[in-house]
Amino acid sequence: MKVLQFTIPVPHDKTIIVQKDILPYFYPHLHRHEEIQITWIQTGEGTLIADNNMHSFQSNEIFWLGANQPHIFKSAPEYFSPKSKKRVIATVIFFNPNGQLASFFSLPEMGSIKRFLQQHTNGFKIPQENVTEIANKMLQIKNSKAGVEQLMYFVELLRIVGEMPLLTPLSTGAQPQKFSEYEGLRMSNIYNYIMQEYEKPITLEDAANIAHMTPHAFCRYFKKHTRHTFLSFLNEIRINEACKKLTNSTHTGIATVAYSCGFNSITNFNRIFKRVTGKSPSEYLDSYFKNVDDQMVA
Incomplete structure (x- = not known):
């Protein structure tokens, strides 16, 4: 790209x-x-x-x-x-x-x-x-x-x-095919929009409007450029932000974090959280704080 x-x-x-x-x-x-x-x-x-x-x-x-x-x-x-x-x-x-x-x-x-x-x-x-x-x-x-x-x-x-062993790559697989600078700017605008508005109930139509495309054309365009569907990308952004909020010492509970990251259902949040991270929110927190404690002991 x-x-x-x-x-x-x-x-x-x-x-x-x-x-x-x-x-x-x-x-x-x-x-x-x-x-x-x-x-x-x-x-x-x-x-x-x-x-x-x-x-x-x-x-x-x-x-x-x-x-x-x-x-x-x-x-x-x-x-x-x-x-x-x-x-x-x-x-x-x-x-x-x-x-x-x-x-x-x-x-x-x-x-x-x-x-x-x-x-x-x-x-x-x-x-x-x-x-x-x-x-x-x-x-x-x-x-x-x-x-x-x-x-x-x-x-x-x-x-x-x-000499460091087992370095995990930031990305996997081949990079997408190269696209024009105009398309790169368009994708940048889409990324920025999603990352700024993820807390709100944004829709496929909202994102398509940012790209000045019809929803159907936008779906194909977004998948071609990112290997994500719009919804999977949005959910990963939301779960990524939820992880940061959950591990912040000031967070006031899993439900509050879920709603603050754009989810309107705790059940849906738990399901998507486990799909993205491989753990439930409570398991993620237990694992995180166990690692923190282990580092302090070390």
């Missing part, structure tokens, strides 16, 4: 780009670029869409996005409130293994790392137990002055990540 193709500006004396973002919210449109992207969410929460898969994100998480992988870090709805004083903070590294670094990655000594990059084109999330180590390495890359020093820290980061 040709989705807002970005060109990351590369200084003449740099092959690794490091930036720190402090913004009201993350860039709200689907986009992609030739560079691999490593994003450390220092402050912020919301939903990551990578290709056509959704993942919650929160503070102190790190995501690796493959080259040309369509993605959007969609900040939670409260970040877009006119009175919001929230900010997102992130440190991001970009590098293009097929650009000026191509000859470097072709060295025999870089063989294992090059194979790792080729095997993880669908991106992954850094395991939480490794976040501190990778975050510190990213800070070393960002704060290093000399080019050689920065490159050494960068190779060390790749070595550490490359």
Whole structure:
């Protein structure tokens, strides 16, 4: 999918780009670029869409996005409130293994790392137990002055990540066929609409109107571009948000969360929740807090 193709500006004396973002919210449109992207969410929460898969994100998480992988870090709805004083903070590294670094990655000594990059084109999330180590390495890359020093820290980061076992891809299967930039913008508008309005009883007709299509044409268009039906995508967005609210210490009960995420029936919420997560809401909560307790003990 040709989705807002970005060109990351590369200084003449740099092959690794490091930036720190402090913004009201993350860039709200689907986009992609030739560079691999490593994003450390220092402050912020919301939903990551990578290709056509959704993942919650929160503070102190790190995501690796493959080259040309369509993605959007969609900040939670409260970040877009006119009175919001929230900010997102992130440190991001970009590098293009097929650009000026191509000859470097072709060295025999870089063989294992090059194979790792080729095997993880669908991106992954850094395991939480490794976040501190990778975050510190990213800070070393960002704060290093000399080019050689920065490159050494960068190779060390790749070595550490490359030795991590069982990294779960952010998306599975082949990417959808490529479409025009106009279609990419249209899909971005549809995604944004659903993610902003999921709490309301939005219908297929509502989404079709955003796309300026008939409901029948929209159904075919949406499935072709996302491999989701409109309803399955909407339900995944709602369940994704419900998971975040359930694990928030201020939540006031499963029923309240269900209704606040756009469901009008607890039975329907429980059924869809289990279909999407593989667990009932109560089982999900038990599992979540057990993991939290285990991490505290460790």
